[in-house]
Amino acid sequence: MFDYIRSRNRAAVVFMISLAVFVPALVMPRSGEDLVVRKMILFLSLGAMLISGVWLIVRWDEARRLMRLRSGEGVLARWMIDPARWAWFRHHSNEWDKLENVRPNDADLAQPPGQAGIEVVVTRDGILIGEDFRPLEKDVGITVRADWIEFYQIIPKADGPPLHMVLRLPLQPGSESLAAEVQQAYQRAYHAAKSSRHPAIYVLLFCFVGLPAVTLLIWYVAKVTGWTE
Template sequence: MRHPRRGRNLALVVAGVGAIAVLVAVWLTRLNRPGNVEVILGVIGLKVSLVATVLTIVYHVRVVRRYDRLVRGEGVLARWRIEPERWRLCREAADALARSPQALPNELPLPPEIPAAGIEVILAADAFCVGPEFEPLEKSAVVQLNGPVLEIQQRVPQTRHSTRLAVYRLPAAENREADVARLAARFAQRATHSRTLVRKVALVALVGSLGALVWLVMWVMSVAKRG
């Protein structure tokens, strides 16, 4: 992804629109005799705001915060620069791997050419960047070297109860076998964003949702009495 903050910002805007809809519904019920339109507007606005707020929090924790840490150079395990000639070699090798029997496609876009100054590859325990392309990494990620290609495999969420295998083939630096071995060992033992953090986020979202639900029930009851 080239714009890690875009998803979070979009969810934040949607949450704001939902909150405005709730405020408008409450304001209308105070000005006029409450009706179905105001109640429907308030219920839909609150639901949209809650869902979008949860998405904003999750996206910020799992994507944006990792990107910001990587940009600041925090937690970087390896960093190297790929020259255009090496890039073309790596790209051809990555395409050949993708054409192998039962091989999964490369989910990292590799343009045919890069700037003459080369392109930087940055790898951390929980994310990586190849030039402008950024991808977060899960705890299931494993690293291996296939010729001039550094291959990362991980299981990513597909639905609420299922995952799928994703493959990213990065251009590897020359003569870095020892570094790749160190990376593989580090990925096998690493402890990135733990489940405890995810559970805390889910708990905060649940408490907020329950509080909003109680407020909604009380508001609908008050509107019904006034009607």
């Protein structure tokens, strides 16, 4: 089972190590003898720093969602699935996964429910099924059936086809209204985000302010340290 907090911590360690290598290699006095080695260290550490920085930003956001959920912040619905219903749904889900044109269920139904069963907690940006946490975006598709609910999320990739995440899980009798409330809450959040101009403003600020500022900073440091004439 994926551990978002541990992954965030690993990304932070890699970022700090690459930063600790990059900065001394950049600012220490140069000499002709070690110039080739210094350039290689600079390029490798800079690449590691950029990649781990993006990794850290993504994992930091996911870990923050999980910690907010565990603290009870922004909870939309919470219900328990008893062991008998969990086993019943797991059997049916395994059969559905064998059908053509049906995407397999990505929820970890192999979890042992224990005597109390499995708790499901849904917030505005994530879902926790037992110990299985998944981030959710505002555009997630939610289908509510008589006795189960499905979350369908398309995750774009920089290259190649997008990833498809499907989470199907049972509803305990009496929790059908909670599922409908979750569906309506995400629909309202999606329409509100769609009509908002804030994301476009953030993109424009990043392109026309953030990138030039970072480029200018790198050039200035390189100029001061003598890497550019």
